[in-house]
């Protein structure tokens with residue numbers, strides 16, 4: 001049986017794809033084969049020796065110790081695009097919340113007291129404080145044109161906005177999806193200078209931490225509205241509050257409440273709701289469960305954030321999955337070990353990504369524990385796994 005540890009609630013639609021005769025799923029396990037996680041902070045967590053894969057039912061992986069897992073030869077999977085529509089819808093809502101002062105005016109309306117005639121008088125006297133502005137003709141700057149950024153950009157065009165985007169590493173797939181009406185900024189600063197609304201759709205990494213800083217806020221357009229549905233840390237919250245207090249920025253809409261932000265009159269904070277729709281939760285769970293299952297059962301890798309794409313059909317034979325450092329002569333040493341054990345290679349695929357390489361090998365006969373051990377002992381081999389054609393009764397791996 002494969003043991004799957006869940007660190008967050010994972011939608012049933014995904015978990016149901018793990019056959020009960022082959023998988024045990026629980027929120028507590030000593031020796032899991034795989035972990036399914038959403039936003040649970042895994043940094044600092046002791047990683048069990050039995051762990052073979054981590055599946056993130058979502059996009060961002062900043063809560064996962066990806067570098068440490070790579071060093072141990074463990075792929076991390078995510079669900080690219082599976083929650084993008086949910087986030088896009090909330091970003092569009094966020095632009096309207098900001099432009100029309102919806103939260104502030106709703107608070108005002110809820111605070112009204114007296115009979116209905118009094119409320120009517122107060123309403124008509126008070127509404128001038130919440131007058132806003134419309135979206136058509138304004139410019140939205142989209143930083144990060146990945147799964148979410150592209151959807152937001154295209155939707156904003158449909159609302160009559162001008163859209164300018166920046167992503168130095170946009171993929172061909174996303175470029176095809178992006179409307180040709182989206183203008184290209186030459187840099188983040190160029191985008192900031194041209195935008196009335198700025199929305200962030202980049203991962204939190206060292207290069208994006210503090211992307212919106214005091215210095216940059218000073219150079220933005222008057223009354224800019226900033227939306228952060230990416231991650232806390234990409235915007236310098238103190239600088240943001242200063243810009244709002246000075247009247248330079250108009251509103252800040254974000255998905256990450258802090259004590260500094262949550263009661264500020266020009267800030268709307270939502271409780272990390274971007275991906276919280278039934279559809280997005282199910283899409284993410286289904287995608288990531290299928291990927292983790294294909295890895296456990298066949299050694300195939302699809303949508304990993306730290307390993308290459310590797311997929312080989314099962315043609316019979318006995319399969320080995322080997323993660324190793326991306327250095328010369330690894331495949332040579334592995335195939336020598338197999339040949340010296342009298343094993344013939346039926347099929348093989350080797351791919352690399354950055355410092356990590358991964359090899360799938362089908363051989364014509366049973367692989368002994370001694371051979372696994374020998375391959376595991378090759379300098380640079382990170383993990384070796386015998387991938388049974390059927391479900392394993394016992395552990396059969398060497399590291």
Ligand SMILES: NC(=O)c1ccc[n+]([C@@H]2O[C@H](COP(=O)([O-])OP(=O)(O)OC[C@H]3O[C@@H](n4cnc5c(N)ncnc54)[C@H](O)[C@@H]3O)[C@@H](O)[C@H]2O)c1
Nearest residue numbers: 059060144145146147148167169201202203229230274275
């Ligand atoms: N609020 C939520 O619930 C929620 C939900 C989903 C995703 N997110 C966050 O949104 C982020 C983006 O999600 P996605 O699905 O669009 O991811 P994605 O990987 O499809 O897109 C990210 C894009 O950002 C680009 N990028 C990276 N660094 C950049 C930089 N410095 N400048 C410009 N572009 C840069 C990449 O090239 C990529 O195209 C995630 O990493 C996650 O942190 C939040």
Ligand SMILES: O=C(O)CC[C@@H](O)C(=O)O
Nearest residue numbers: 038039058059060083275
């Ligand atoms: O799982 C969630 O609810 C949030 C997910 C979101 O932050 C993501 O990065 O996909």
